[in-house]
Amino acid sequence: MTRALDRILREARACTLCADHLPLGPRPVLRASAEARLLIVGQAPGTRVHETGIPWNDASGDRLREWLAIEHETFYDESRIAIVPMGFCYPGRDKKGGDKPPRPECAPTWHPRVVPRLAQVRLTLLVGVYAQRYYLGERGGRTVADTVEHWREFLPDFLPLPHPSWRTKGWERSRPWFAGDLLPELRRRVRQMIN
Numbered sequence: 001m002t003r004a005l006d007r008i009l010r011e012a013r014a015c016t017l018c019a020d021h022l023p024l025g026p027r028p029v030l031r032a033s034a035e036a037r038l039l040i041v042g043q044a045p046g047t048r049v050h051e052t053g054i055p056w057n058d059a060s061g062d063r064l065r066e067w068l069a070i071e072h073e074t075f076y077d078e079s080r081i082a083i084v085p086m087g088f089c090y091p092g093r094d095k096k097g098g099d100k101p102p103r104p105e106c107a108p109t110w111h112p113r114v115v116p117r118l119a120q121v122r123l124t125l126l127v128g129v130y131a132q133r134y135y136l137g138e139r140g141g142r143t144v145a146d147t148v149e150h151w152r153e154f155l156p157d158f159l160p161l162p163h164p165s166w167r168t169k170g171w172e173r174s175r176p177w178f179a180g181d182l183l184p185e186l187r188r189r190v191r192q193m194i195n
Helices: 002-013 047-052 059-068 106-117 129-139 144-149 168-173 176-194
Strands: 038-041 081-083 123-127 158-161
Touching: 002 106, 038 129, 038 176, 059 176, 106 129, 123 129, 123 176, 129 144, 129 158, 144 158, 144 176, 158 176
Parallel strands: 038 081, 038 123, 123 158
Antiparallel strands: none
16 A cells, blocks of 8 residues: 555656646645545645645645644654645636636546545545535535534544635634634544544
């Protein structure tokens, strides 16, 4: 299992499937090992992650680690936490100034090859709309807010989260159950997964 996963990860990191559509060129960013017990499925790398090759190496990552209540070193310990986004490469900017959605080729090509080989994963965090739509399908709500509000329905396999950008601070303040109920349960489950 480990040898097959290592081979697939090498192939994924060398992927150029959608190179013609990537403004900064391909630089697939993902981390995984067969021992990981927690899987984080986010959207796609931003420019800083593209530059460094380190997933969640930005302000959103700081906020996600705060939500999880884990240290930087633990977050990047592949034997504990796998990070497999919906898009492995930076997709560029949209006309409104935000990042474009993950490339549509990426997850259907790579997730069926990578995720089943993460046999020790006990919880998958679905961060943002793209991960939630892909993994929950019709089970998810119409919006991220709807899906996250019903987070208990997706346990024990999945726990949906909003994207931890600065834009969600107001969203979080208007939903006291997020900090009062969801985050304590998230932290409890994460401690169980990584200890």
